[in-house]
Amino acid sequence: MTTQESAQEPTNPGGAAARLLPWRLSGPWIRDQLIRHSMVVVMLLIIAYFSYRSARFGTLDNLQTIAIAAAPFALIALGQTLVILTGGIDLSVGSVIALSAMTAAYTVKDHPERLWLSLVVAMLVGLAAGAVNGFLVSKVNVPPFIATLGMLTTASGLAYVVGQGAPINGLPQNFGEIANNQIFGLQIPVVVMIVGIVALALIMKRTSYGMRVYAVGGNPVAAQIAGVKTTRILFSVYALSGLLAGLSGVMLASRVISGPPNLGEGYELDAIAAVVIGGASLLGGRGSILGTALGLFLIQTLNNGLDILVVPAYWQSVIKGALIVAAVTVDVWSAKRRG
Amino acid sequence: MEDVALECRDLDKAFGGVPVLKGVSLALEAGSVTALAGENGAGKSTLMKIASGQVKPDGGRVLIGGEPLPHGDPQAAHRNGVAIIPQELAPIMDMTVYENLFIGRELRTRTGLLDRRGMARRARELLDVFGVEIDPQATMRRLPVGLRQLVEIVKSTSGGARILLLDEPSSAISEREVERLYAVIGRLREQGVAMLYTTHKMEEIRALADRVVVLRDGGLVLDRPIGDITDDEIVHAMIGRELQGFFPDLHAPGDEIALQVSGLHVSGYPRPVDLTVRRGEILGLAGLVGAGRTELLEAIFGVRRSTAGTVTVAGRPVRRNAPAAAITGGMALVPEDRKGAGAVLTMNVLDNGSLPRLSRFTVAGWLRQRSRGRQVGAAMESVKLRSRGLSQQVGTLSGGNQQKVVLARWLTGSVNVLLLDEPTRGVDVGARSEIYRIITELAASGMAVVMASSDMPEILSLAHRALVMRGGAVAGELAREDLSSPHVQDLIFRYAAGLNPDSAPAPRHTEKEGR
Structure with missing residues (x-):
């Protein structure tokens, strides 16, 4: 089929854009667009429903609430996107959040002047955990699922070790500045999230690094023959995922001005869900940062809307789970339609 | 012909408009081995897939014991006693030999539980019939490939197969294992099983077959009892193809050496390889499947490990085992797969x-x-x-x-050295001649080209010079004059198959074996 199709059309790079433009708002065209952007449609339907049910949902205030809740997830979902693009998975980010939060709290306790040091320490701890994952996956060839599952358990245990089995409380008040101060009227984590999404979206689309990540996930052998140092790329995505988890951890700890050792528990699953809802393939090579951002906001909007409608937490889980599967089913189905 | 087990009548098949089988008819007799010979792409695998019901023919029919077989229904073929042993075996690696033998038709005890002891005992009996020493309790993964293949054969025939299609069964196994395979095939012949055996190795045809069938470009060009035919006739039937007009003219190569490979020890092969290619020269690498051509190209480029030797491009040494360095040095690899x-x-x-x-x-x-x-x-x-x-x-x-x-x-x-591995495999005829044109143009622009190919006309018409490989080493070298001599195909075949090249009626050749 493609042979004949492509045989009729000459090489014409400039003409591609022109051909993509709709020349008629016909029924098939609209249907095609609906299928192509099914996730956006689902998102709009959810927003419409909540706006109809609650006057509070559509306010700017509530939007900020959603953004604040989304920020810590956003960072780990961004790292997770890169990992999943290479065909791997990082299960350890939730525990790495806990470990980095605890080390940050430990550093800053009784030492208000170490505020910035605690931030750096948390990120280094995250980076170190990610580097161990990356080393195991890229050099030792441990399957990513196993390597990061091990890190999940280890980091979680270490978080309790740092707090000697208890939360670290009584932190200096200035520790809260990291999460609660504002820049341009936005809380710092929200700014970090926006910067992170924009920066990584650009990196993945516009740099050679981004292209190499896609190539390693799409076909590691072909990437290697094209001169891509595949082990280095693999190592880097896990290290980055760890670093972002560390940053996320210190922001979460700062928000509550304490170090609970069970912080971030289960967050990895929400992050993975966001990536998958965003259209990424767990086999690697397919997915995008903007898709992940969309998936993340779909989950967070749903959380927020269901909270506003005072739906009990257990029903929220049921609805969320069903919606994740439904969203991905629609995506798989529409991908098949597109061929 | 007495007792025809399977008959193909006027089979036609095309993929995407390209014909791969053109009116092929043949009959397999019970208790006989028919060798199916032909080059890569001649249509051998397609014929087997049609006979085993995996592929639907466009025209013609398959008869089993005189009854027509429903098209494209592997279950029906299986029920009628047709079994295929594919090139790529798919046993369940982590299960035992007896479990693999009985999967899908497990023996049960009276209480309905698995009768493991019974299955192991029966497996032992089945294997003993063929005189094969395999422990039924061993896991498949622990067996060498040749023994896995025998288990597959035993599995199909013990399941009632009367017609066995073997797709290049010897391509992946060692010589010792080949002998055991011959013994098993001999035993099956005694039991009255009809066998179709794909190969392009002359010694196998001689050792096994009762009858030879040769396919070329989808047509059946030869079908005769083994006693009535000489090796030369078979080889000629396999490769005699019209070549005019398909290949562009070659330009004369330059004098400057572009690629020099000295003493390159490719990991997994015993002997080192030396070769040089000049600018503008196209060097062909011929040989049978598994001769080590792909491995050599990959090792030169650095994606496969080499343990010793040097690779020099345009006078500058290139670091081994580093594809990125190879690219900077001006090498390019177009892989087979x-x-x-x-x-x-x-x-x-x-x-x-x-x-x-x-x-x-x-x-x-x-x-x-x-x-x-x-x-x-x-x-x-x-x-x-x-x-x-x-x-x-x-x-x-x-x-x-x-x-x-x-x-x-x-x-x-800029590319100094272009390494091509089977550049036209799976490419339709139209695109093929275009790719040939591109290759000759690139060479004419001063690139050195090394091209591994199993397509004989490609080597003969596109290369300035050819090396024939066998067992990872260079078995023979042919200059341009040799490549246009009438006996060259025979000569290449003999080098590749490890036959004595002196018995070929070739006027000249350069002996390189055993260095």
């Missing part, structure tokens, strides 16, 4: 086209979109790629056009 190793099918033409030379298209890591669009566009233009533009996903292109992308992506920079 296009989908598995060549292109990233999920990415578009532009991204695939910029992948090998990313650093040329970036400033501090950022892609220069316009310049890479222009350069990749020009490279794709130079090979006349047919696509809907640079943003089309490579996975949606035709085979020939995918191959053009894999080739053209190197042309955005």
Whole structure:
């Protein structure tokens, strides 16, 4: 089929854009667009429903609430996107959040002047955990699922070790500045999230690094023959995922001005869900940062809307789970339609 | 003909408009072995797949014991006693031999539980019939490939198969294992099983077959009892093809040496390889499947490990085992397995086209979109790629056009040495002659080309010089004059198969074996 199709059309790079433009708002065209952007449609339907049910949902205030809740997830979902693009998975980010939060709290306790040091320490701890994952996956060839599952358990245990089995409380008040101060009227984590999404979206689309990540996930052998140092790329995505988890951890700890050792528990699953809802393939090579951002906001909007409608937490889980599967089913189905 | 077990009548089949079988008829007798010979792409595998019901023919029919077999129904073929042993075996690796033998028809005890002891005992009996020493309790993974194959054969025949189709059964196994395979086939012949055996090795045809059938370009060109035919006649039937007009004219190569490989020890092969290629020269690598051609190309490029030796490109040594260094040194590899190793099918033409030379298209890591669009566009233009533009996903292109992308992506920079592995495998005839034109043009522009190919006409008509490989080493070398001599195909075949080349009626050749 493609042979004949492509045989009729000459090489014409400039003409591609022109051909993509709709020349008629016909029924098939609209249907095609609906299928192509099914996730956006689902998102709009959810927003419409909540706006109809609650006057509070559509306010700017509530939007900020959603953004604040989304920020810590956003960072780990961004790292997770890169990992999943290479065909791997990082299960350890939730525990790495806990470990980095605890080390940050430990550093800053009784030492208000170490505020910035605690931030750096948390990120280094995250980076170190990610580097161990990356080393195991890229050099030792441990399957990513196993390597990061091990890190999940280890980091979680270490978080309790740092707090000697208890939360670290009584932190200096200035520790809260990291999460609660504002820049341009936005809380710092929200700014970090926006910067992170924009920066990584650009990196993945516009740099050679981004292209190499896609190539390693799409076909590691072909990437290697094209001169891509595949082990280095693999190592880097896990290290980055760890670093972002560390940053996320210190922001979460700062928000509550304490170090609970069970912080971030289960967050990895929400992050993975966001990536998958965003259209990424767990086999690697397919997915995008903007898709992940969309998936993340779909989950967070749903959380927020269901909270506003005072739906009990257990029903929220049921609805969320069903919606994740439904969203991905629609995506798989529409991908098949597109061929 | 008495007792015909399986008969094919006037089978036609085309894939995507390209005919692969043209009116093929043949009959398999019970208790006999028919050798199915022919070059790669002659239609052997397709014929077997039609006979076993995996592929539906466009025309013609398959009869079993005189009864027509429903088309494209592997279950029906299986019920009628047809079994196929594919080249790529698919046993369940982590189960035991007896479990593999009985999967799908497990023996049960009276209480309905698995009768493991019974199955193991029965497995032992089945294997003993063939005189094979295999422990039924061993896991498949622990067995060598040859024994796994025997287990598969025992499995099909013990399941009631009367017609056995073996697709190049000896291609992946050692010589010792081949003897055991011969013994098993002999035993099956005594039991009255009809066998069709694909091979292109002359010694196997001689050792096993009662009858020889040769396919060439989808047509049946020879069908005779083994006693009535000479080796030369078989070889001639396999490769005698019209060559005029398909290949472009060759330009004379330069004098300057572009690639020098000395004492390169490819990991897994006992003997080192030396070769030199001049600028503008096309060096063909001939040999049978498994002769080590792919491995040599990969080792020169650095994606396969080599343990000793030097690779020099245009006078400068290139670090071994480092593809990135090979690319900087001016080497390019177009691998055999296009989908598995060549292109990233999920990415578009532009991204695939910029992948090998990313650093040329970036400033501090950022892609220069316009310049890479222009350069990749020009490279794709130079090979006349047919696509809907640079943003089309490579996975949606035709085979020939995918191959053009894999080739053209190197042309955005200067290439001194182009390594091609089976450049036209799976490519339709039209795109084929275009790829030949591209290769000769690239050589004429001063590139040194090393081309591994199983397609005899490709080697004969496209190469300035050819090396015949066997067991990872160079078994013979043929100069341009030799390549156009009438006996060259026979000579290449003899080098590749390890036969004595002196018995061939060839006037000249350069003996390189055993160094």
